Amino acid sequence: MRTAGFLSFVLAALPCLRVASAGCRVVSRGITRDLLLRGTVITPEGALPNYTVLVQSGKVTYVGDSCGLGTRARDASHIECADSVISPGFINTHEHIEYSTVRPLADIGELVDHRHDWRVGARGHTPRYAPVNGSKVEATRWGELRHLFSGTTSIVGGAMVSGLTRNLDYVAGLEDGLVAPVALNDVFPLDDADGIMRNGDCDYGPEPMNRETAGKLHRYIAHIGEGLDAEAANEFACLSNMTFDNMPASDGGGLSTDLIAPNLAIIHALGLSTADFDLVAARDAQVVWSPRSNVFLYGKTLNVTYLLEAGITVALGTDWLPSGSATMGREAVCAASFTEESYGMTLEPKTLWEMMTLNAAKVAGFEQDLGSIEVGKLADIVVFDGQAQGRSDMKHQSDAFAQAIFAPAENIELVLRGGKFMLASNGLKSLSTDTCETLAFGNVNKTACVADELGSSFKEFEASLQGVYPAILPAVPPDEPSCELTRCYPTTQNQCSIEDHFTINTQQVLHR
């Protein structure tokens, strides 16, 4: 057949194509919606240059150097992304996505020791409210757009809309044939929403999570120990030690339990000691890390190097817009810079990338289907142009992992969710459909294809919200909460260092 012969000629010529300009371009248009992508592919084995990925019917069906591809890609459109980096889409393991329209909280110069200090104004602290403009459904939709437009294709976010990003904590939010069970995302495992803090017993609310229920869950992702003080540490004791409190409270609850198991991921875990983390490691439980929100609210975050050396699976999450990062890329920037500047430790871009992909899929319980570019997995893929500059972390500019995790949205070439075009650079516009629209990302235009899932164009939706925090962000988002060390524990008169928070006297804490 003439056509097949011509196409196999094109494919045979593939390894020799050289493209001068950065970014992606369509080399040939296929007769199906299948895609053949070529560039530096980040796989679990490393970043492999000149690699190809075949996407058929929304799944990855081939990853390799294209030698063994044969004629399998003959019906696919071929996209050449010479200097670009092809990564699995990011998985955000912690969001409160309903708050996505608010502006970040102003820095009032007040650091707190426990989440209830700011949540409900406990112990004389200023309560910090984040009132949502408009409906929470609209805010959720807006948040999913912001994350999708910055390379995140799945979220554990406590709320969902259908379409846009996958929602790994909702059966109805999985998209593209991904199937349950989903993760249970719990903000108050101790039933302490009212602001209950304890030290020495477990007399929280009447209906805390129990061992039997938690044990049956596919994944249990729970806030535990969000704070630096004894009250935060107490939360872990109540959920990890059967004998810590065996006196029931009169209104129900009151008992300690032990939930530390492989299906558990602890969100924040700021109040845990190194011995606690040793238990987490021994039990194969996991940790969700949200450094920016930790640093902004409490002035410090985990010494994640300790967790990694202990063998704990750590995944990144943005927490929420008011005190956290607006995108996963900004969370990665904070994670790297805080670890370097405050702990003097280096976090390799590859390690951070794992926290945003492979580890995150494991934490959410979808490692069979998501988190890497491998045959049989869903084609949640983000292509970065590999040209991001400016950060000190970009000292290894040729590091494909750094180019993926630190890149601003402007440097994104393509976002696929289940093989579907969600966002594409102008070079790929010819593959978009008429429901796609042009949007400005800084100085470049991109094509967004979200109207069918959004129910309106992005521009119409944006206009209907009448002035909310943007979904398309510059390299450094406006009013971004600080990720710099603001709390210091004085060792000598003029020097600060981070000390183990269990050994410091809180009276010594220097507030700005």
Ligand SMILES: *[C@@H]1O[C@H](CO)[C@@H](O)[C@H](O)[C@H]1NC(C)=O
């Ligand atoms: C990619 O393949 C081309 C053509 O075979 C070759 O010239 C180039 O050096 C390769 N690039 C890398 C980074 O291996």
Ligand SMILES: *[C@@H]1O[C@H](CO)[C@@H](O)[C@H](O)[C@H]1NC(C)=O
């Ligand atoms: C568990 O709690 C009991 C009672 O407070 C205490 O004696 C014991 O040391 C705790 N175990 C661990 C591992 O912390």
Ligand SMILES: *[C@@H]1O[C@H](CO)[C@@H](O)[C@H](O)[C@H]1NC(C)=O
């Ligand atoms: C952080 O953890 C690493 C690895 O265990 C350790 O070497 C380092 O001293 C820790 N830093 C602090 C400030 O605790």
Ligand SMILES: *[C@@H]1O[C@H](CO)[C@@H](O)[C@H](O)[C@H]1NC(C)=O
């Ligand atoms: C982006 O698109 C707008 C129209 O939507 C056009 O006016 C503008 O020139 C484009 N900019 C670039 C850099 O192509």
Ligand SMILES: *[C@@H]1O[C@H](CO)[C@@H](O)[C@H](O)[C@H]1NC(C)=O
């Ligand atoms: C959201 O709230 C801010 C601050 O109160 C206000 O300036 C803005 O107009 C509000 N936007 C909407 C859509 O209500």
Ligand SMILES: [Zn+2]
């Ligand atoms: Zn949270």
